[in-house]
Amino acid sequence: MDNPLQPPDSVGGTDAPLRLLIVAYHFPPADSVGARRPAALARYAAERQWDVRVLTTGTPDLENPVPEVPERHIVRVAPVPRLPRLRRSPAAAADGADATASRPATAARTRAADLRLAVNRWVWKAGSELLVPDSQVNWIWPAVRRFLDTRDGWRPDVILATGPPFSVFAVAARLARRLDVPWVADYRDLWSVGNEYWVRTRARRSVDRRLERRLLRSAAASVTVSEPLAEAMRRTLGVHTRVVMNGIDRRPPATSTEPVAGPQARADHAAATLTLAHTGYVYPSRRDPGPLLEAVASLGEDAARVHVVFAGEDNGIVRRAVERTGVADSVTLLGQVSAEKSWRIQAEADVLVLLMWNDPRDAGTVTGKIFDYLFARRPILLLGYESGVAANLIRARGAGVVRNDKQAIAEQLRTWLAMKERSGRIPALPASALDGLFRDDQLARYLVLLGEVAGRVAPTR
Numbered sequence: 001m002d003n004p005l006q007p008p009d010s011v012g013g014t015d016a017p018l019r020l021l022i023v024a025y026h027f028p029p030a031d032s033v034g035a036r037r038p039a040a041l042a043r044y045a046a047e048r049q050w051d052v053r054v055l056t057t058g059t060p061d062l063e064n065p066v067p068e069v070p071e072r073h074i075v076r077v078a079p080v081p082r083l084p085r086l087r088r089s090p091a092a093a094a095d096g097a098d099a100t101a102s103r104p105a106t107a108a109r110t111r112a113a114d115l116r117l118a119v120n121r122w123v124w125k126a127g128s129e130l131l132v133p134d135s136q137v138n139w140i141w142p143a144v145r146r147f148l149d150t151r152d153g154w155r156p157d158v159i160l161a162t163g164p165p166f167s168v169f170a171v172a173a174r175l176a177r178r179l180d181v182p183w184v185a186d187y188r189d190l191w192s193v194g195n196e197y198w199v200r201t202r203a204r205r206s207v208d209r210r211l212e213r214r215l216l217r218s219a220a221a222s223v224t225v226s227e228p229l230a231e232a233m234r235r236t237l238g239v240h241t242r243v244v245m246n247g248i249d250r251r252p253p254a255t256s257t258e259p260v261a262g263p264q265a266r267a268d269h270a271a272a273t274l275t276l277a278h279t280g281y282v283y284p285s286r287r288d289p290g291p292l293l294e295a296v297a298s299l300g301e302d303a304a305r306v307h308v309v310f311a312g313e314d315n316g317i318v319r320r321a322v323e324r325t326g327v328a329d330s331v332t333l334l335g336q337v338s339a340e341k342s343w344r345i346q347a348e349a350d351v352l353v354l355l356m357w358n359d360p361r362d363a364g365t366v367t368g369k370i371f372d373y374l375f376a377r378r379p380i381l382l383l384g385y386e387s388g389v390a391a392n393l394i395r396a397r398g399a400g401v402v403r404n405d406k407q408a409i410a411e412q413l414r415t416w417l418a419m420k421e422r423s424g425r426i427p428a429l430p431a432s433a434l435d436g437l438f439r440d441d442q443l444a445r446y447l448v449l450l451g452e453v454a455g456r457v458a459p460t461r
Contacts, residue, residue, distance in 0.1 A: 017051040018456055021156035023143070023172045025136055025165050027054055027074070029061035031339040033280075033368040036249055036439075037188055038162050043068045044443040045450075053154065055147050055171070057139065077146040079139040129204050133191075133211055136165040143171045148178065155179055157454040158220075162186035169215045182220035182453050188246075189365075190229055193236045213237060220453045223446070226389045228364030244446045247439035248371040251343065273305040274417050274426075276381065277349035279342045280312045280369050286362075287355035289318050291383060293325040295409035305417060306330050308353070311337045311345050346376035350426040351400075351416060356384025358404050363388040374399060374437060377429040381412065397433040 024038035038054070046052045046068035054074045065071055131137050159181060161172035169185055176183040192208035216222060222241045224230050233241040282289065289310070296303050308327075310318050311334040322331050337345070346352055352373045356362055362385045370390055373380050380400030382391055391402045403409045416426055 017049050018158070018451060018454055019051040019053075019154070019156045020045055020450060021053050021055060021147075021159045021175070023055045023159060023161040023168045023175070025057055025139065025163075025168050027056035027058065028066050029064065030058055034162075034164070034188060036368060037186070037246060038160075039066065040247075040249060040439045041160070041443055041446060042066070044440060045447060048447065050447075053156070055143055075147050075150055077139065077143045079136060080142045081138060129201060132207060133170065134165040134167055136167040140167050140170045140174070144174045144178075147175060156181055157456065158450050159183035160186055160450065162188060163191070164189055166191050166212070169212075169219075173215050173218045176218065183218070184450065184453055185216060185219045185222040187222065187224040187229065187233070187241075190224070190232065193232045221449065223449065226364040226366045228389060230364075232364065242449060244449070245442045246366060246368050246371060247442045248375045248434060248437050249439050251375075273420050274351070274413065275307045275309065275349050276351045276353050277309040277311065277345050278353040278355060279337075279345055279372075282310075282312065282315060282317045282355060283357075284315065284317060286357045288321075288358075288383070289353075289355060290321045290325070291404060291406045292353060292381075292409055293321050293327050293331070294406040295413060296327045296330050297325045298406060298410045299413060302414070302417060303327060303330055306413060307332065309334060309345060309349070311335075311342055343372070343376070346373060346378065349376075349378055350420065352376065352378045352380050354380050354382045354384070354390070354394075356382065356388070356390060358384050358386075360385060360387075366390055366393070370394070371437065371439075374429070374434055377431070377433070379416075379426060379429065381409070383409075397429075397437075399429055399433050 022038050022042055024035070026032050026034035026038070027042075028035055028039050038056075042052050042054055043066075052069055052073065054069060056074065056076055057078060058076055060071050060074070060076065062071070066074065156179065159172045159176050161168040161183060163169055163186070172183040172185070175181075192205055192212050216237060216239050219239075222233060222239050223244050224233060224241055225243065225246050227243050230241040230243050233239055276292075278289070292308065296306050296308065299306065308330055309332045313336055318331075318333060322328050322333075334345075354367070354370060354373060356365065356367065366389050370380070370393065374397070380394055382394055382400060382402045383404055384390060384402070386402050386404070394400045394402060401412055403412055419426060
C-alpha cells in the first residue's frame with residue numbers, strides 16, 4: 001500500500017489531498033503550550049501535501065505568519081459576547097519586569113496582592129462551576145457560523161478538535177453533523193475523568209460527564225497523550241482511546257542578547273554556584289515549590305551558593321513559600337516572560353525544576369514543559385508522583401532525578417554543588433536522551449490515524 005503519510009492515490013480511488021480541519025481555541029501566534037500541538041500537526045500535515053484549514057481565535061501576526069499554513073486557510077473567530085478572562089491568579093508582571101524575592105514589600109502591597117488573588121480565585125471557581133462546558137462556551141456558535149459562512153464550498157474529509165478548552169468538541173461535533181464528516185477528539189488533558197484541575201464539585205462533574213459522553217458518541221475516535229490517561233478514558237467512559245504523545249518542538253536559536261535576570265538579580269547572585277530554574281505556571285495546591293525551598297534553607301551556609309529562578313505567572317504561591325522558608329536571598333522571581341526568554345533561562349541554568357502533583361491521579365500527566373526541558377539538555381529535578389509517566393520518562397532517559405522529600409532534595413543539591421565545584425559545570429544530557437521524542441516522531445502516527453478515520457487508509461487495529 002502507498003505511504004499513508006502522503007496523499008494516497010489508490011485507497012478510496014482518489015489522488016486528491018486529504019482535507020483536514022483542525023479546531024483549536026489556542027493557535028499561533030499565541031505562544032501558549034496549548035497552541036503547540038495543533039500548530040505542529042497543521043505544519044506536519046501540510047508538509048505532506050494535506051489540505052489543512054484551521055478554525056481558531058485570536059488575531060494573525062502578519063509579520064510572522066504560521067509556517068506552511070497560509071493565513072487565508074485560517075478562520076479566526078472571536079467569542080461573542082466577550083467574557084472576562086477567568087484566572088486563578090492576578091495578572092502577571094510584564095516581560096522583563098524583574099523582581100527578586102528579597103526585594104522588600106510593604107504590608108499594604110502584600111495585603112492588596114492577597115486580596116486580588118482571593119477575588120480572582122473566587123471568580124475563577126464561580127466561572128468553572130457555572131459555565132458549561134467551560135468559559136469558552138461563548139465561542140461555540142460564532143465559530144460554527146463563521147466557518148460555515150466562509151468555507152466557500154471547501155469540505156473536510158476529517159475534523160480534529162483539540163482540548164482543553166472542551167467547547168471545541170461542541171464546535172467539531174456540530175460541524176461534523178452539518179457537513180456529514182467524521183471528527184476526532186484530541187485530549188491534551190482530560191475533561192471529566194480524574195482531572196482535578198478543571199472539575200470542582202461533584203454536581204459539576206456529573207454535568208460534564210453527561211455532556212462528554214454525549215459528544216463522544218458522535219466522535220469517530222479519541223486520542224490523548226499518555227497510556228494512563230487513555231486507560232482512564234476506556235475504563236470510565238467506555239471509549240476506545242489511542243495515544244499520541246506530545247514531543248520536543250524544534251526551534252530556532254535565540255536571537256536576543258538581553259540578560260536572563262535583571263541587574264539587581266545579577267548583583268545579588270553573582271557568587272551563586274548552582275543555578276536552578278523553573279519556567280511556567282505554578283498551579284495552586286498542585287505544584288508546590290515548598291519542598292525545594294525548604295531543602296535550600298536546610299543547606300545552611302551553602303544556601304548562599306544556590307540560586308533558584310522562577311519565571312512565570314506570579315500567583316503568590318512562590319512568594320509565600322519564599323517568605324515561609326526564609327530563602328529570599330537565594331530566589332529570583334521574574335514574573336511572566338516571553339517564550340524566547342523562557343527558553344534562554346532553561347538553556348543557561350545548571351538544573352531545571354519540574355513541579356508536578358505528587359498524587360497517583362497525576363500518573364498520566366505529561367506536561368509539555370518536560371519536552372522543552374529535554375530540548376535544553378539540562379538535568380531535570382522533578383517534584384511529583386514517582387511512578388508517573390513523567391518520572392519514568394526522566395529516569396529511563398537518564399535525564400535527571402525524582403525527589404519529593406526535602407532531605408533527599410538537599411542531598412541532591414549538595415551532590416550538584418560538589419560537581420560544579422570540581423569541574424565548573426553540570427554536564428549536559430547526551431543527545432541520545434532525546435532520540436524518538438521529537439514532535440515529528442509522534443505526528444507520523446497521528447496522520448495514519450486520521451487517514452483511517454477519513455477512510456483513506458486501511459485500519460491498523
